[in-house]
Amino acid sequence: MEPTRRFWVIAALGTAGAALALLFGDVLWVGIPLGIGAWALVEQLTFTNQLTQLSRSAPITQSLTRDTVLVDDATTLEIRTNPDHEPLLETLDATLTVTPHPALTVEADHEHDLAGDTELISLPLRISVAGSYEISPPRVRMSSARGLFEESLPLGNQCTLTADPRVPRDIHVGTGGERIAVAFGDHDANQGGSGFDPGELREYMPGDPTNRIDWNATARLGDPYIREYEAETTRQTQLIVDHRAQMRTGPDGQTKLDYAREVATWLTDYAAGLDDPLGLTLVADDHVSGPTTPAADAAHYRRIRQELLDLTTAPESSPPPTNRSNRSANRALPRSSRDAHRLAAGLDSDDEFARTLRSYFADVAGYVDRRADDPLFQAVQTRLADNSGDSWLVIVTDDTNRGELLETVRAAATPDTFVTVFLLPSVLFDTTEFRDIEAAYGEYRDFETFRQQLEATKAVTAFEVGPSDRLEALLATTHTQRANQ
Amino acid sequence: MNPRNWLSPQRGLGVLALLVVVPTLVTIGGLPGGVFAAAVVIAWLTAPPVFAFVFAQAGLAAVTSPPYPPIVLVGELGVLALAISDPRLPLAARTYGIAIGGVAVLAGAVWVTHTTALWGAALVSLAGTGMALYGVHRYELLTTGQLSG
Numbered sequence: 075m076e077p078t079r080r081f082w083v084i085a086a087l088g089t090a091g092a093a094l095a096l097l098f099g100d101v102l103w104v105g106i107p108l109g110i111g112a113w114a115l116v117e118q119l120t121f122t123n124q125l126t127q128l129s130r131s132a133p134i135t136q137s138l139t140r141d142t143v144l145v146d147d148a149t150t151l152e153i154r155t156n157p158d159h160e161p162l163l164e165t166l167d168a169t170l171t172v173t174p175h176p177a178l179t180v181e182a183d184h185e186h187d188l189a190g191d192t193e194l195i196s197l198p199l200r201i202s203v204a205g206s207y208e209i210s211p212p213r214v215r216m217s218s219a220r221g222l223f224e225e226s227l228p229l230g231n232q233c234t235l236t237a238d239p240r241v242p243r244d245i246h247v248g249t250g251g252e253r254i255a256v257a258f259g260d261h262d263a264n265q266g267g268s269g270f271d272p273g274e275l276r277e278y279m280p281g282d283p284t285n286r287i288d289w290n291a292t293a294r295l296g297d298p299y300i301r302e303y304e305a306e307t308t309r310q311t312q313l314i315v316d317h318r319a320q321m322r323t324g325p326d327g328q329t330k331l332d333y334a335r336e337v338a339t340w341l342t343d344y345a346a347g348l349d350d351p352l353g354l355t356l357v358a359d360d361h362v363s364g365p366t367t368p369a370a371d372a373a374h375y376r377r378i379r380q381e382l383l384d385l386t387t388a389p390e391s392s393p394p395p396t397n398r399s400n401r402s403a404n405r406a407l408p409r410s411s412r413d414a415h416r417l418a419a420g421l422d423s424d425d426e427f428a429r430t431l432r433s434y435f436a437d438v439a440g441y442v443d444r445r446a447d448d449p450l451f452q453a454v455q456t457r458l459a460d461n462s463g464d465s466w467l468v469i470v471t472d473d474t475n476r477g478e479l480l481e482t483v484r485a486a487a488t489p490d491t492f493v494t495v496f497l498l499p500s501v502l503f504d505t506t507e508f509r510d511i512e513a514a515y516g517e518y519r520d521f522e523t524f525r526q527q528l529e530a531t532k533a534v535t536a537f538e539v540g541p542s543d544r545l546e547a548l549l550a551t552t553h554t555q556r557a558n559q
Numbered sequence: 560m561n562p563r564n565w566l567s568p569q570r571g572l573g574v575l576a577l578l579v580v581v582p583t584l585v586t587i588g589g590l591p592g593g594v595f596a597a598a599v600v601i602a603w604l605t606a607p608p609v610f611a612f613v614f615a616q617a618g619l620a621a622v623t624s625p626p627y628p629p630i631v632l633v634g635e636l637g638v639l640a641l642a643i644s645d646p647r648l649p650l651a652a653r654t655y656g657i658a659i660g661g662v663a664v665l666a667g668a669v670w671v672t673h674t675t676a677l678w679g680a681a682l683v684s685l686a687g688t689g690m691a692l693y694g695v696h697r698y699e700l701l702t703t704g705q706l707s708g
Contacts, residue, residue, distance in 0.1 A: 075700070087613060091613075092681040092684055092685050093681075095620075095680070096681055098620070100624060101670070101673040101677060102616070102620035102631075103616075103617075103620045104673070105619070105620070105638065105666075106613055106617065106620075107684045108666055108684050108688065109609075109612050109639060109641075109662075110609060110612075110688075111662060111665070112643055112661075112662040113608075113643060114688075114692060115658040115662070115688075116648050116655060116658045117645070117648055118692060118695045119654040119657060119695055120648050120649060120654055122699040122702065123651070123654065126702040129703040219647040219648055220607055220609075225699070227705075
């Protein structure tokens with residue numbers, strides 16, 4: 075409690091009374107400081123009681139309309155006064171002051187007079203730095219009935235605002251809604267050789283170098299034995315990242331491309347850890363860019379990493395089709411050239427039906443030409459043409475152009491080339507909430523069927539990549555609804 | 560002034576106090592007492608009651624001298640009632656009890672002290688009031704949770 079200027083004026087008056095007592099030699103003048111003291115004491119005790127009452131109850135509550143936001147997003151701090159305490163706050167001429175954290179920008183006055191009829195104070199907040207911030211209870215400055223004393227107390231509750239950076243936070247990589255713990259391990263050559271990890275023993279054959287004889291095993295078993303070692307090898311990795319217009323779908327900072335970038339960056343680090351030669355190809359709407367010849371030096375990995383970090387969605391050459399209409403279109407696309415050949419070969423009878431259909435399957439080259447215009451198909455074919463020996467092809471894309479992706483993968487998967495697809499399901503990136511949960515779940519199942527279709531191809535592995543929270547919400551809501559039914 | 564305050568018990572106490580103080584001043588002081596009484600009434604009507612109290616106490620001190628007639632004691636009771644009859648301060652028995660009790664103790668100490676040394680009485684009144692106010696301040700810090708431990 076702080077005395078005000080008015081208090082000191084009154085105190086001076088009381089002191090003057092005491093001085094006059096000494097001046098006139100009359101004790102009755104001492105009554106002035108005593109009476110003023112009694113009055114001040116009543117005011118102070120009353121004020122103390124009022125402050126105690128306020129500090130022990132909850133006269134003010136503050137809350138955030140959203141307590142978790144992305145950096146630079148706005149939220150609102152709502153401060154409400156309890157109607158039961160309004161008369162008292164009005165009597166005390168209360169003024170509320172909000173002192174936010176320096177990282178928070180309050181887009182309104184920091185001071186509010188509680189003496190009016192304001193039951194709700196709304197303060198728009200904006201936060202520029204990611205982190206968790208405690209918002210202290212608002213301080214309320216009050217003065218006593220006659221203004222002799224003032225006090226400033228924190229009244230209300232504390233609340234916490236969390237600002238997340240505009241990057242994907244919880245990335246789900248898995249299959250069928252299940253997260254995979256470790257997708258890959260060190261790769262071996264699936265053949266014996268002269269590596270470092272001990273492999274199996276085999277009997278000595280004429281022609282084997284004598285320095286490979288395992289003398290311990292030979293002594294133990296009585297015949298000469300050779301110790302085989304697991305040969306280790308580096309594997310050329312081709313990373314193909316789709317950054318076409320459809321990859322911009324999703325909330326700001328958590329678009330498909332942001333997730334694709336995270337996965338691609340992680341793959342770059344993974345390849346760097348294994349010293350695998352790594353190449354990067356970026357697929358835009360109308361062209362393929364940045365093909366880098368695979369290399370395994372630190373500067374090369376750094377360059378690829380930087381290129382990925384700088385990656386933005388390619389300018390839209392034409393409006394991207396909507397997911398739903400595009401998926402329908404994809405279902406209508408012809409199947410692979412291999413399928414076409416097989417179907418044409420099946421039309422071996424000479425009836426009218428077969429003759430009619432045979433003409434539709436005759437020109438399979440035209441089908442291949444049409445696929446060759448697809449940038450992803452083009453990118454993969456170019457990369458594969460440059461490859462020699464075993465290679466690992468990693469495609470990071472979404473499920474918008476399913477026909478194209480399926481054909482690309484089927485064309486790419488060969489005994490020498492392992493293909494891994496990191497696929498972003500469009501249903502997990504819709505910016506709206508799941509209004510029609512059944513429809514959303516249907517779309518997800520449709521996606522999963524497509525992913526399994528990809529995996530059915532030999533030497534192809536497909537993973538789903540997306541925001542973990544949305545996938546969990548989708549699956550949990552669906553399970554709950556079905557359980558209720 | 561809020562018309563509601565005119566009907567408050569504190570105002571009633573104030574009016575009662577004036578009915579005691581004004582005749583006392585006029586009776587003891589004659590014309591000078593009447594001037595003080597007029598000042599008391601004007602102050603009471605226009606300013607916080609504490610100013611009316613200051614005029615009343617100053618009037619009593621000015622128009623009397625020791626040995627004090629018994630009527631002064633009646634006047635003093637009226638003056639004290641004026642001091643605490645503030646309509647803005649809610650009438651709470653505990654609050655007023657503590658304040659009046661504290662001041663009564665102080666007044667006793669002042670009365671005892673003044674026979675030996677008047678300056679001692681003045682000092683007791685100022686120091687006692689200051690200590691009482693500081694004590695309440697510390698109590699307020701405690702009850703509002705501003706003191707740790």
